[in-house]
Amino acid sequence: MNWLKYSAPQTFYPLADTLVPLFAWPAAILTLIGLYIGFFVAPTDATQGEVYRIIFIHVPAAWMSMVIYLAMAFWAALGLIMNTRLSFMMAQALAPTGAMFTFVALWTGAFWGKPTWGTWWAWDARMTSELILLFLYVGYMSLTAAIEDTRRADRAGALLAIVGSINIPIIYFSVKWWNTLHQGASVSLTKSPSMAKTMLLAMLIMTFAFWAYSIAASLMRLRCIVREREKQAQWLNEAKE
Amino acid sequence: MAMNNLLIAIIARDLRLAWRRRSDVLGTLFFFIIVVSLFPLGIGPETALLRTIAPGILWVAALLATMLSLNRLFAADYADGTLEQLAIAPHPLAITALGKIIALWISTGLPLVILAPILGLQFDLPADALLTMTLALLIGTPILATLGAIGAGLTLGLRGGGVLLALLILPLYIPVLIFGAGAVEAVIHGVSPSGHLSLLAAGLILSLAFAPWASAVALRIALD
Amino acid sequence: MDWGTFFDMGGRGFYVWGSYIVTAIVMIGELMLLRNRRRILERHEDE
Numbered sequence: 458m459n460w461l462k463y464s465a466p467q468t469f470y471p472l473a474d475t476l477v478p479l480f481a482w483p484a485a486i487l488t489l490i491g492l493y494i495g496f497f498v499a500p501t502d503a504t505q506g507e508v509y510r511i512i513f514i515h516v517p518a519a520w521m522s523m524v525i526y527l528a529m530a531f532w533a534a535l536g537l538i539m540n541t542r543l544s545f546m547m548a549q550a551l552a553p554t555g556a557m558f559t560f561v562a563l564w565t566g567a568f569w570g571k572p573t574w575g576t577w578w579a580w581d582a583r584m585t586s587e588l589i590l591l592f593l594y595v596g597y598m599s600l601t602a603a604i605e606d607t608r609r610a611d612r613a614g615a616l617l618a619i620v621g622s623i624n625i626p627i628i629y630f631s632v633k634w635w636n637t638l639h640q641g642a643s644v645s646l647t648k649s650p651s652m653a654k655t656m657l658l659a660m661l662i663m664t665f666a667f668w669a670y671s672i673a674a675s676l677m678r679l680r681c682i683v684r685e686r687e688k689q690a691q692w693l694n695e696a697k698e
Numbered sequence: 699m700a701m702n703n704l705l706i707a708i709i710a711r712d713l714r715l716a717w718r719r720r721s722d723v724l725g726t727l728f729f730f731i732i733v734v735s736l737f738p739l740g741i742g743p744e745t746a747l748l749r750t751i752a753p754g755i756l757w758v759a760a761l762l763a764t765m766l767s768l769n770r771l772f773a774a775d776y777a778d779g780t781l782e783q784l785a786i787a788p789h790p791l792a793i794t795a796l797g798k799i800i801a802l803w804i805s806t807g808l809p810l811v812i813l814a815p816i817l818g819l820q821f822d823l824p825a826d827a828l829l830t831m832t833l834a835l836l837i838g839t840p841i842l843a844t845l846g847a848i849g850a851g852l853t854l855g856l857r858g859g860g861v862l863l864a865l866l867i868l869p870l871y872i873p874v875l876i877f878g879a880g881a882v883e884a885v886i887h888g889v890s891p892s893g894h895l896s897l898l899a900a901g902l903i904l905s906l907a908f909a910p911w912a913s914a915v916a917l918r919i920a921l922d
Numbered sequence: 923m924d925w926g927t928f929f930d931m932g933g934r935g936f937y938v939w940g941s942y943i944v945t946a947i948v949m950i951g952e953l954m955l956l957r958n959r960r961r962i963l964e965r966h967e968d969e
Contacts, residue, residue, distance in 0.1 A: 507932035
């Protein structure tokens with residue numbers, strides 16, 4: 458089968474129509490199963506009581522925020538190397554969902570931190586790195602929004618996403634180092650409770666649920682982007698006549 | 699070698715232009731001084747506290763001042779069409795970018811390196827801390843200039859460019875800030891700063907190797 | 923567990939539900955924004 462034909466936006470569009478429900482339904486079902494296990498099967502934690510149940514969204518959201526950024530950088534690199542418009546559009550489609558999960562990770566992290574460690578925000582390595590990741594997403598979306606020419610916007614955003622992804626490990630290690638140096642007593646603020654199997658299971662199921670959701674949402678957004686650009690191209694052509 | 703001649707020619711040209719617009723350069727330096735003064739005004743004059751926060755303040759102010767200076771890197775040449783000429787010319791755009799970055803650092807970064815220890819005296823930093831501060835900025839400010847060039851290339855000619863540039867570049871500056879300020883803090887606590895300085899040096903080598911090339915890519919994306 | 927315990931979450935109900943409800947709002951919000959975006963496109967294409 459000639460997969461390359463799907464890199465043409467118009468050919469891809471009907472494929473997207475098929476794929477969206479294929480990921481949306483599992484996302485919904487997995488969420489229900491995951492949350493059921495998380496709340497009604499997983500036991501009360503010895504140290505944290507019931508409040509630990511926030512991890513069933515906190516950890517999957519944090520993972521997705523990172524995975525989506527890497528996926529963005531991947532499609533960006535693919536676009537720059539192979540010069541396929543659809544790759545750039547996919548990167549742009551992923552960004553808002555990634556930023557959303559980053560926000561969720563930060564919010565749930567704060568709501569978990571306050572009752573457990575007494576503070577809404579502690580400058581620990583993981584949360585601080587997550588905050589910086591949010592800045593990277595916002596930077597990408599701001600840059601692509603600020604450039605009117607779509608081709609330049611795509612390619613500039615792509616370069617930024619790639620530079621950002623190279624920097625992420627550097628940023629993470631420097632923040633980790635910064636945090637261990639400045640923290641007196643070593644309070645591991647992001648140590649999760651020792652996980653009962655059911656807790657781990659619920660967390661994994663929610664991760665897959667979020668992953669399926671991300672694909673469905675990004676494809677929905679990609680469809681909109683494809684149509685918007687086609688309209689723009691049409692309008693420009695008519696204006697020229 | 700043709701490359702070296704080209705590089706020197708570009709550096710010389712940009713330095714000449716910077717000299718003609720030396721009020722811009724001085725403006726950046728005064729911005730640095732003002733920002734540094736704002737913190738004690740906002741926090742209070744207690745000496746011990748100021749000594750603790752001094753490395754962070756000096757570094758953050760250096761980051762901001764560098765960022766302000768970045769719009770001098772490509773904007774003027776872009777406006778009068780010189781940049782396009784340089785891009786079409788047969789020599790590598792990366793060398794052009796490197797030359798302009800070096801010139802920018804000499805005109806803006808180097809003065810910051812010299813000013814900072816003087817300002818550090820206002821915070822009652824001890825002599826060895828001041829020396830480390832100078833060294834750390836000496837290694838770090840070129841990194842800021844090279845990384846900043848990528849952002850300047852990406853935001854070439856855009857409305858709201860300065861703020862957008864800040865948004866893009868400041869997160870990438872964070873490791874430089876952490877290790878640069880960390881070096882000075884280490885010395886204040888009686889620990890050797892060699893680890894931090896080595897990491898900064900490694901960062902400098904890496905950014906000099908890759909950032910001019912990435913800036914050239916950014917410029918081509920903006921110019922095409 | 924019974925509904926009382928469920929909502930109370932060991933006295934930490936505010937934090938647990940504060941997390942879940944905001945997450946739900948944000949995720950459903952994203953989907954609604956996407957639906958609106960699509961509707962605007964369809965409306966323009968009909969013209």
